[in-house]
Amino acid sequence: MNVEQxxxxxxxxxxxxxxxxxxxxxxxxxxxxxxxxxxxxxAVAFNPAGVSAVDLVDDDLEERFTERFGRRLLxxxxxxxxxxxxxxAIERGTPGDLPVDxxxxxxxxxxxxxxxxxxxxxxxxxxGWLARMxxxxxxxxxxxxxxxxxxxxxIIPCHRVVxxxxxxxxxxxxxxxxKRVLLRHEGADPDLLxxxxxxxxxxxxxxxxxxxxxxxxxxxxRIGDRHRVEFRTDRAALExxxxxxxxxxxx
Amino acid sequence: MDELCRRLARDVxxxxxxxxxxxxxxxxxxxxxxHGDAAEDLTQETFIRAYRALRTYDPERIxxxxxxxxxxxxxxxxxxxxxxxxxRRPIPVPLDDRHGVTDPxxxxxxxWDRRLRRLPAPQRTAVVxxxxxGLSYPEIxxxxxxxxxxxxxxxxxxxxxxxxxxxxxx
Numbered sequence: 001m002n003v004e005q006x007x008x009x010x011x012x013x014x015x016x017x018x019x020x021x022x023x024x025x026x027x028x029x030x031x032x033x034x035x036x037x038x039x040x041x042x043a044v045a046f047n048p049a050g051v052s053a054v055d056l057v058d059d060d061l062e063e064r065f066t067e068r069f070g071r072r073l074l075x076x077x078x079x080x081x082x083x084x085x086x087x088x089a090i091e092r093g094t095p096g097d098l099p100v101d102x103x104x105x106x107x108x109x110x111x112x113x114x115x116x117x118x119x120x121x122x123x124x125x126x127x128g129w130l131a132r133m134x135x136x137x138x139x140x141x142x143x144x145x146x147x148x149x150x151x152x153x154x155i156i157p158c159h160r161v162v163x164x165x166x167x168x169x170x171x172x173x174x175x176x177x178x179k180r181v182l183l184r185h186e187g188a189d190p191d192l193l194x195x196x197x198x199x200x201x202x203x204x205x206x207x208x209x210x211x212x213x214x215x216x217x218x219x220x221x222r223i224g225d226r227h228r229v230e231f232r233t234d235r236a237a238l239e240x241x242x243x244x245x246x247x248x249x250x251x
Numbered sequence: 252m253d254e255l256c257r258r259l260a261r262d263v264x265x266x267x268x269x270x271x272x273x274x275x276x277x278x279x280x281x282x283x284x285x286h287g288d289a290a291e292d293l294t295q296e297t298f299i300r301a302y303r304a305l306r307t308y309d310p311e312r313i314x315x316x317x318x319x320x321x322x323x324x325x326x327x328x329x330x331x332x333x334x335x336x337x338x339r340r341p342i343p344v345p346l347d348d349r350h351g352v353t354d355p356x357x358x359x360x361x362x363w364d365r366r367l368r369r370l371p372a373p374q375r376t377a378v379v380x381x382x383x384x385g386l387s388y389p390e391i392x393x394x395x396x397x398x399x400x401x402x403x404x405x406x407x408x409x410x411x412x413x414x415x416x417x418x419x420x421x
Contacts, residue, residue, distance in 0.1 A: 013276060028264060
C-alpha cells in the first residue's frame with residue numbers, strides 16, 4: 001500500500017451549509033425565509049445588520065436581490081428570535097423591535113422611511129405630508145420615489161402613503177391591487193378613500209371641537225355625521241376657523 | 252492560485268466565493284482528520300476569519316499570499332483553540348456509542364482516521380498538511396510555526412509509523 005497516495009485520495013465534500021455559512025457570516029450573502037402576509041407568501045431577506053428586503057416569491061427572486069443589493073441571496077434560518085419578530089412586524093405593518101437594514105438607501109430616503117414606519121395602522125397620509133414631516137416640504141416627488149424604492153414593504157408600511165390628491169396610487173410590491181388588499185386588511189376602506197378623493201375631500205373637521213384632521217385619523221373617525229365638515233384644502237379649514245389636529249398633523 | 256490572488260487583490264468581495272469553492276474541499280478533508288466532527292464549524296470559521304483579514308490587507312500583500320498555507324495558518328490556530336476549549340469543558344459521553352457521528356464514514360476513511368490518531372500530534376498535523384491538504388514544506392513550516400527541518404522530520408517519522416501500523420493490521 002502506498003501511504004502517500006492513499007492519504008492524497010482521502011477527499012470529503014463539506015456539507016453545503018459550510019459555504020452558505022461563510023457567505024452569510026462574511027456578509028457576502030443575505031439569508032431569506034418565506035413568510036405569510038395579507039398579500040400571500042413573501043420572501044424576507046436578512047443579514048446581521050437587520051432585515052434587508054421584502055419581496056414577492058418567484059423564480060427571479062434571487063437574481064433581483066443580487067442586482068439591487070450586490071449580494072447573493074440564500075435560503076437560511078433567521079438569527080435566533082427574529083422569526084417571531086419578522087412575523088409580528090409583517091402583521092402589524094411596522095418594524096417594532098426588529099432591526100431593519102436601510103444601508104441600501106440614501107440618508108434622505110432613510111429619514112422618509114423612518115417617518116413612514118410611524119404612520120398608524122389603518123390610516124393613510126399623502127406624500128406631501130411625509131415630505132413636511134421630514135423637514136422637506138416641496139419634496140413630495142422625492143418622497144414618492146422613496147416609496148417605490150422601499151426595500152422592506154409591509155414592514156415599513158409604504159402602503160399607508162397615498163397620492164397628494166388622496167387617490168391610493170401605485171404600490172411597489174405587486175401593484176395597486178395589493179395596496180388595497182393591505183389597507184382593507186387593516187380596516188381602512190379603499191373604496192371610501194377613492195370616493196373622498198373623487199369628491200375632492202381631503203380633510204374633515206368637527207364642529208364640536210373646531211379641529212380638522214386627515215379623514216383616516218382616529219380622531220376624525222369619531223366625529224358624528226351631524227358635526228362633520230368636509231374640506232378640500234387645509235387653507236379652507238383654517239379660514240373657517242378650524243385648527244389642525246396635533247395627532248395627524250394635517251398641516 | 253496566482254490568478255485567484257490577483258482577482259482577490261482587485262476585489263475581495265467578488266473573488267472570495269471562488270476562494271471558498273477552491274479551498275473548502277482540501278481544508279475540510281484535512282480538518283476532518285485533525286478535529287473530526289468539529290471540522291464543519293472550523294472550516295466555516297476559518298473562511299470567515301480569512302475574509303475579515305483580506306479586507307484589511309493592501310492589494311500588494313494579497314497578491315503575494317500563498318493562499319493554501321495562509322488559510323491553514325488560520326485553521327490551525329482555530330483548531331488549537333478548539334482543542335483547548337474542549338479539554339477544559341469535557342463533553343458528556345452519551346450511553347450509546349453513536350455519539351458525534353453525523354454521516355457514516357466510508358470504511359477506508361474511518362481506518363485512516365484510526366491510524367492517524369495513533370500518531371503524536373505534531374506528526375499527525377505535519378502528515379495531514381503535507382499529504383492530505385497538499386501543502387509544501389515551507390507552507391507547513393509557516394502554518395505551524397515550526398522550522399522546516401523539524402516539519403520534514405515529522406512527516407517522515409509519521410509516514411514510517413503509519414506503515415508500521417498498517418503492517419501490524421495485516
